[in-house]
Amino acid sequence: MTFPWAYSIKGKLLALTLFPILLTLGVLALLTAYWTSNYTDRQLYMKVAADLAVAQGTLDMMQDRQLERLVQLSNAWQVHDDIFHQDPERLEELVARIRDNHGFDFLRLLPVDELEKIEATQPSLAGLTRRVLAGDSLTGLSIMSADEMELWHPGLVDKARVDILVTPRARPTDKTVENRAMLVRSLHPITNAEGEITFLLDGGLLLNHNLEFVDTIRELVYGPGALPAEGLGTVTLFLDDVRITTNVPGLISEVGASAQRAIGTRISAEVSDRVLGEELIWLDRAFVVYDWFISAYEPLYDLRGDLVGVLYAGFSEGPFFTQYLKTLAELGVALLSVLAVSAFFVWQGSNRLFAPVKRIHDSVMAVRLGQKDARIGEIESKDEMRDLAHQFDAMLDELDSRQQTIKAAAEQLERKVEQRTLSLQQKTQDLEKHIELLKATREQLFTKEKLAVLGELTAGIAHEINNPAAVILGHMDLLQAELGEAALPVQQEIDTVVEQVYRIRAIINNLLQYTRPGQHLDQLDTLDINAVTRDTLALVRHALDKQDVEVIQTYQEVVSVQGNRQQIQQVLVNLLINAGNALEGEPGKIYLSTHPWQSSEAKPGVEIRIRDEGKGMAPEIKAQIFEPFFTTREGGNGLGLSISRSLIRRYGGDIEVDSELGKGSCFSVYLLQEAQINDEDEAIMRQLLSGLGVV
Template sequence: MASSHALRWRWRTPRWLAESIRNKLLAMALLPLLVVFPLLVLALAVWGNAAYDRLLITKVRSDLAVAHGYFDQVLIEVGSGTQGVASSRALFAALQRLRASARNPTSQAALQAQLAQARARLGLDFLVLYDPQGQALGRAESTTSQTPAALAPMPAELAASLQAGSARATASLMRLEPDTLQALAPHLLPRVQIPVIATRNAAPSERTTESRAMVVLTTLPVRDDQGRTMALLSGGLLLNQNLDFIDHINRIVYPDGSLPFDSQGTATLFLDDVRITTNVRLFQDQRAIGTRVSQTVRDAVLGRGQTWLDRAFVVNDWYVSAYEPLLDAREERIGMLYVGYLERPFRLVRYGMLGLIGLIFLVVMALAAWFSLRWARSIFQPVEQMNRTMQRIEEGQPQARVGALAARDELGALATHLDQLLDLIAEKTQALQRWGDELDHKVAERTRELEMSNTSLQLAQQQLVKSEKLAAIGQLTASIAHEINNPIAVMQGNLDLIRETLGTHSQPVLAELRLVDEQIERMRLIVTQLLQYARPTEYAGYVESLNLNRAVEDCLVLVGHLLSQTQIEVQRDFQAQQPVGMNRQELQQVIINLMINAIQAMPTGGVLRLTSRDWPADQGTTTGAAQGAVLCVQDSGNGLSAQVLERLFRPFFTTKNDGNGLGLWISQGLVERYGGQITAENRADGRGARFCVALLTEPRAPDAVSTHNGRPGSL
């Protein structure tokens, strides 16, 4: 059941394809164009799109690294600047005077002025000095300074960070509640109040105002000469609506002319998911401060702490974006740093490139299809014309011919040879009919004469007529076979050239080519049979394609009884790959004769060495294409003298008392009948003789066989 089910579902060649070489060639020419080319374009588009995306992501990753480096530099500068003020001699002296004067207004004003000067020099938003107990001693800010009495004590949140040991020379990010900022720098409260704007794709939220602050803050001790803490100095920078800060980042990351195709680069700082400072535009002149990030980005960056490197919807357009979380001193995620650039210009360029590639492929495919159809037509039209000619001849139109073809290739030559062959067959057919009529006329005349003779004369006359008829038919068939062999060889050669020229493209027409091969072989067999009939002595045996190595093994079995009676060791070295063309019984007769001679040359034992090699077509080389195979039979006897070598292949010459001297002579005749060679020589080391038989894969007349350095044994 399983085998029948598999057979039923096996794919079969459609009838329209199996019965027409035209359809096969058209399918072979158009299938790669209609299937392979589109798949190649699709693969190129997919690969190019992915590679283009990787380039964009790589670009925005490097942009984020630049922005992150500048952000870290700001933290370092705020920390080091505050550290420089805390360790300055001027601040120490001002604190000393403030203590000595019991905080009189003059000393208080001097301290306030010194803090204001340091704040302006460092570019900070605030600089506040506290005593070790957290009471404010002075504050420098960007507005009119206040008196010490109006200063608030150190905020609890700042005091908690000091107790946790977070005070360090490098500033850190902090997220401050409004009351904390009120106590630390009340003049900054207007910049903190940011209305939250409903944003597309953002997470649902009921917040309407963002009143928290993101500050770069450091708090450092002011020590005396003995290392005791005299005061605490807090310096910081507010990032909410700090447009100079974010514009500077944008100029560093995306200087003028750094982005091609008129793309625009942007940078943003987020407090939680709200833009607190940005150069992304909500409208033409209004920055998108107060808008929120999309929920997808928020979940990835703030929720899972990942760095986002992908396209993202920013306010009202798609950007190639990079987001990374911002951490406070306690390693908590309090916001995000963003850089990115408009995707639209790059997307348009990408689509344009893909369209151009697709157009180029369409043009190439159209041109290739046109040329393929023309070349396919140049192949199937001559074949169809030859097929129609053969059909007309089968239908009884012997004068049908292919005629002149425009093709000048192998198909054109094949059509010409086919016409020549048809002309030759028609001519020989007419001659055969004419000779047959003449022969019938002569036979009739002789018959009338013999009827008047006695019975013995009638029998003699009949025998004579038969002999003459056989002689006439033999002469006629020999002439026809000789004339037909030449065009058959030309047709076979052109057919082989067609197969070699087409290469792998001949797969769809292998069945038709194989059919032509079979018909040519059938014609060659008919010619051979005619020649055997005409010259029976030259084709005494039926020619077979034989494996020389297997034939030697079979002969060893036949002489096994002789080997068992001796101390002879048999060595085999069979490397012949080419078959040989010869009658099987005659080949065995030659091999057995050589083996028996070698065995008789070693009456006390020795080594019988049998080797086979391919017979190269090129003289004197072993690298040419093989034309047959060579068998060498070597013994370890006494060898052959010069007199014996001279007369070895003559009839009735023998060195044995019980021999008739015909074995080697008959063997030589059998081998040469098939165009082969047989040679004898002494081994190079002087230990025995060697007989070599060279046989062709395709037998031919002995005079047509070129010698191989004079001796096939040289192989």
């Protein structure tokens, strides 16, 4: 299905105008949704982590307060030491009264001389009494079995019992009842007037079905305004994976009734694996009994350091997700409203803008259909369209007047065209051939002219360099002879000057030697490439230091290679200077290294790598850098890399480059242990230098 306006300029302009707006609004909506989601998730997880910290702090505070009460009782009893010498039944009544008045679920005095017998019947005390006898008061979580409670605290058995319920997403279990009790337990020594420990005061608070504990924390962290209107904040205490106290609402039963609390339900399998299995904190969304909650779980340990349960804090995810969808919907409505208003104004503007264009189009179509008197007429707009309409009408008038003249001349022109067509076709073909020949000739002449100028300059420079080089050598000999032994402190510097002058002369001689056909190649030497590389770096050190360029050197154990020392140094100097230039005058690093290498024929050799952190090269530039006279640097002659590659290929080696725009370049120089003279590259090198005008 197509729309007529889709083929009009007005329709295309409308689409062209609205598309960027629509694209911008769409991207904005996606980015807003992404940022909102990430920010919301991050804030929610930060909040639930803080809620868990408050819950843990409340539990720690409960333990500390319980121990403080025991310490206060101990101090009071220590003042009235005669209490412990009274009748045991009266002492037991006193302890029971204190237990009821101070909110303990159990409180008892353990005689020191009976501790061994007591521990035999109460495993939960095993190992703890020795620590208290050493002078340490203990407070923390403790697990007491049903048998132990039946023996020492019968009233706790029914209070601690938790019926285990089938829970969605929990790990399957055959266990139906949890008879153990989790206690906040405190142990404190009581001393007599002589400072001897005579009793241990053992008190505890049962956490099974302890709704006050979880409700207090919920009111603290999930009070009014802490969550959305329908948000549900919950706190839970687990014994192993069973909820023993919680304010999470219970599951709906088969008869439709819902329990007020989800006590007896179990933790989900994935949370159990992480918190109880790996003993790590869970901070993520999790399935809690019947729905998804933003949850934080933390493993709990008893006084002996054993993992006994989990502390949980979290709130329902649904209200936040609903609020998130509502925000996205409001944003979508706002963006669509902006798009609709923009489309309306663009459509109205295009109608006013293209009304003159439509009149011009209608007139053109009328003339095309043969209505010779069709004209555009006066246009109300005072812009280029008005001038265009006037010019178009004038053109139509002139077209009518000339049409007859053209028609009369057309017949005569057709005859002349027929006569000259054959001749013109032949001349056209000849002209095309001459044009191609002319283009080729112009390119050759331009190249030869450039080569001739460069050749004259190179020959002159070679002559001018050799003369001062000879003068420098003569004066250095005279200076050394005149100074005698006084020259010994600077003998190394004198030798370096002489060596580099000879190197200059060798480079000039090598350059000129390539211009003499039939000449033999320079004598090949066996070179320690690591030493040559270090010496070369010394030659360019000053230029690189001025730019604050650091050279990172890495030399591996490599074989010796055959080649000409000065020519290889010339190649390395060129590559190092180019690497420095690639940094564009900014401080940076160049990485210089040597590596063992084998050719494709498995012949041993050496690879020299020079890598920079410069601007890199685009693929089209990289493909041309070894071509003669190609350069991207202002003032460059485009010969450095071309000559360098030819010099290396003379010995059977090669230069390769790996570069990526914006990430720098790496040049690799490959040299064989036994040089293989490449006659083809030798001929190319001579042809190149011949073009320079030095032959």
